[in-house]
Amino acid sequence: MERTLILCKPDCMQKNLAGEVIGRFQKAGLRIQAAKVLRLTDALLAEHYSHLTDKPFFPEIVTFMKSAPVLALILTGDNAVVTVRDLLGPTDSRKAAKGTIRGDLGETNMHNIAHASDSVENAEIEVKRFFRADEIPA
Ligand code: ADP
Secondary structure, eight states, X not given: OEEEEEEEOHHXXXXXXXXHXXXXXXXXXXXXXXXXXXXOOHHHHHHHTGGGTTSTTHHHHHHHHTSSOEEEEEEEETTHHHHHHHHHOOSSGGGSOBTBHHHHHOOSSSOOSEEEXXXXXXXXXXXXXXXXXXXXXX
């Protein structure tokens, strides 16, 4: 059984769309293994978005991601990583097809509703980044 790490971003939380987003994951057969609401810190964001720290828009991402608490989820299921990325659509919400989460609910490149792990390897790293072992029920 594969697992993946999701963050319902501040835009999702402020628009009260977490239920809608989770519903789409659940309808696709994914299950919630763990969940928590947390406020992201500079240190966590620098680690999580280390591939973007040299981009001109990095400070804006940090401001956005800290603008409200996020909902972190561990979802499990067959091919969970690819299944969730397909449901989300591409990074830029304006280019995401209707019927995808970002296409239907996102607004821009940055304000795109949710983060999802992009590989099985990164999913395992990200699960450990956001959840302690004792926060994941056996
Ligand atoms: P994804 O979240 O689809 O895996 P990336 O890892 O490339 O995409 O980027 C991480 C996040 O940084 C995106 O989800 C988005 O919020 C923000 N981002 C990426 N590219 C841009 C951009 N060109 N302008 C503004 N924000 C961006």
